[in-house]
Amino acid sequence: MSQRKFKDEIYPHFARVAQALASDKRLELLDILTQGPRHVDALAQETGMSVANSSQHLQTLRAARLVETARKGNMIIYRVADPSVMNLWVALRGVAESRLAEVKQLAEEFHSARSNGDVVTRDQAEVLAHQNAVLLDVRPVAEFEELPSERRIIAYCRGLYCLLADEAAALLLANGFDVVRLEGGWPEWQSEGRPVIGGVT
Numbered sequence: 001m002s003q004r005k006f007k008d009e010i011y012p013h014f015a016r017v018a019q020a021l022a023s024d025k026r027l028e029l030l031d032i033l034t035q036g037p038r039h040v041d042a043l044a045q046e047t048g049m050s051v052a053n054s055s056q057h058l059q060t061l062r063a064a065r066l067v068e069t070a071r072k073g074n075m076i077i078y079r080v081a082d083p084s085v086m087n088l089w090v091a092l093r094g095v096a097e098s099r100l101a102e103v104k105q106l107a108e109e110f111h112s113a114r115s116n117g118d119v120v121t122r123d124q125a126e127v128l129a130h131q132n133a134v135l136l137d138v139r140p141v142a143e144f145e146e147l148p149s150e151r152r153i154i155a156y157c158r159g160l161y162c163l164l165a166d167e168a169a170a171l172l173l174a175n176g177f178d179v180v181r182l183e184g185g186w187p188e189w190q191s192e193g194r195p196v197i198g199g200v201t
Contacts, residue, residue, distance in 0.1 A: 020064035159185035
């Protein structure tokens with residue numbers, strides 16, 4: 001095979017992936033799926049789309065092999081195909097953050113509204129976790145009454161554009177807990193290969 005023929009045949013496959021990502025709704029679905037598997041009804045509800053639209057977008061992601069499905073009873077469960085897909089999402093978002101002034105401006109406005117406690121980096125969080133701090137996942141509802149009052153709490157959620165950790169930190173601070181927010185969230189932590197106990201299945 002000539003070099004030209006090779007390039008003519010391989011670049012369209014790269015374009016399949018790029019085309020699958022060329023939708024704000026599909027990117028939002030992918031972002032949610034980096035948190036863990038979901039069925040189409042849950043994804044539709046979370047994104048504010050109809051089930052039909054969600055399903056259509058998911059089929060595009062599936063055709064590009066970015067998501068996979070499994071059957072659970074009568075439901076089809078969607079998940080990211082493998083960790084490289086989450087890494088792709090984090091990298092794409094990072095390029096947009098560094099190259100697009102609009103993203104920088106929106107992020108600055110969004111983050112300036114955050115005032116619930118201090119922020120720690122992921123490196124600092126690892127050190128604090130070894131010093132008996134509690135790393136609190138607030139992506140779903142947190143059970144605040146089970147938290148130890150004598151330990152520092154590091155709240156995290158879905159990532160840079162999720163406010164669940166802010167809300168949890170505000171509530172915990174109001175109730176006398178020593179709490180900080182983690183810089184970033186679950187996707188950033190996992191994509192950097194940091195230690196996970198339990199994890200998302």
